[in-house]
Amino acid sequence: MTAIRIEPKAPASSEARQSSMPIDQRIRRFFLYAGSVLLAVMFSSPFVFSVASSLKTVAEIHAFPPTLLPAVAQWENYAAVFSLKGVPFAQFYWNSAFITFTSMFGTIATAAVSAYGFARFKWPGRDAMFMVLLSTLVLPEEVVLIPKFLMFNNVPKALIGKTLIDTYWPLILPSWFGGGAFNVFLLRQFFMQIPRDFDEAAVLDGASSWQIFWMIMLPLSRPALATVAVFSFLGQWNDFIHPLIYLNTSDKFPLSLGLRYFQQQPTDAMEPREHLLMAASLLMVAPAITVYLFAQRYFVRGIVMSGIKG
């Protein structure tokens, strides 16, 4: 994989240039900085407002006229989210984590195996299959929602006598079949760039294709695997429409459904809960941002990869 630098090509010595810069350059720089500060404010103010709201007291949240900042930050609001009446938020968190990690694991495992098949073997129909794989990248998932629902309802009913609706199977199982075309594509591109000399040397040493996969391809592809992991994590963590269709019991909801469930709870005008709702939303956002900050490199690479050949 070519090294893709997202950092802009910083001027070698901006300090030195600053002083000798002509006046129109300086004006231009000033406007650029002003513009970027303005943009930064626009992008971050909704978050600032919701964090501020999440730290307010019950009295402050419905004070009129409203205030922007809380008098004293109520950090205990975040703990209170986990002990709400009628909204098992801790359970939602656990459910989300369970669904996310089981499908992430399946995605990494099966996408790598499939990608290896596309990258290192020549088989009849491979190139046609690869074209099919690429074309499914633009296929809107909504088209198959209904038959997939039926597959998890009618087919198991006929086979084992009960429906798989309202279980986690429909959310997890599909990830165990290649984990989506994009992940296979990304890993395949990465595998293609590993020199075949490595395979050849291993073959001379008597390695089987499984050993080559396990001992050469996988260890050399850690960055790509991390990219797939990050994408899969965020995809599952944020997924809404699938849990919405497949799950009915509130105890089984992941965060995405759980947050909406919380939002739709009848509220007592005497006891507003918007500050807790904000805290809950931010608790859902936090893992996504954390993953991004820790795996930024892989993340950016994955996105850029999608744009290069997609």
Add this chain to the structure above:
Amino acid sequence: MYPDRVCGTSRRAPLRGTSPTRTWGKPAHAMVAVANTSSVRATPAKRRRWRATDFQGWLWASPWILGFVLWTLGPMLWSLYLAFTRYSIIRAPIWVGLDNFERAFQGGDSLFWPSLGRTFTWALVMVPLSLMGSLLTALMLNQGLRGTAILRTLFFIPSLTPAVALAVLWRWIYQPDFGALNYLLREIGVNSPPAWLADARYAMPSLMVMSLWGAVGGGTMLIFLAGLQGISQELYEAAEIDGAGRLARFRNVTLPLLTPTIFFNLIIGVIAALRTFTTAFVATGGGPNYATWFYILHLYQTAFQNFELGYASALAWIFFVIVIGLTLANLRLSRRWVYYEGEEAI
């Protein structure tokens, strides 16, 4: 260094028919060489038999292939069949021919055309705005300003926000009495600011603003940024020597070389805009008075609330044809404006 690779053609080719050589272990040029000799010999190329390695390749790729058949191809065909039936899960599907499509196109479903029109309006507004916004922020990040890494993270974080959380956060911002937006408006002297999401006139633009917040700094921006950085600095220098100003350089160097990136983002953006669901579903539920009732909302309601699975399958296939049609149209039109470096001018 590798004698077998250099003369591999002459040594291996005669063995082809008899021994199942592992072609995958060889470098690409060796495989080409093998293929060339076989085409000279003609017979083995025509009657190409299945070999152990073929099976091995299929086996390795089988998780995805199986998944494609199980979760994509099979369901697509099933839904195509259901599109011509009346089906409510309780009873077996009844074949009704083209009734479902007639119902959709000829007014039997009063929400079909409006929801389709609304979705197109959404795409027509959102795609250009988010592409331009992403391009502008990417250009800004590409100026070599100090603190760019922090800015990039700040711009990017909104796009990480899960759609549900985004909708919940913005509902509170738009809240008529206690929300931040109306607070600010009152501060600057607007006496009775609108109710935003709760007002049928403002619901759609409000949704657009919140979606733009989540879209502009996201993947599209990163792809633009990578595209911008892929443009060779020499071209700018050459243009500068030729006396091109800043704007001229943007118009004659940046834009043409960025067209493949713009094209990619356009295709992805159009599809994403047509698929709009979660933000609208959580923020407005399609209301007020169907003002934000998008196509996928209609599909969801028909299928999973009314359980008209036959009709909903027809809706799904109409959507599929529209998406594929637009993507193909985009591909076709791209020949007129997308410039690929290194390609011969026709």
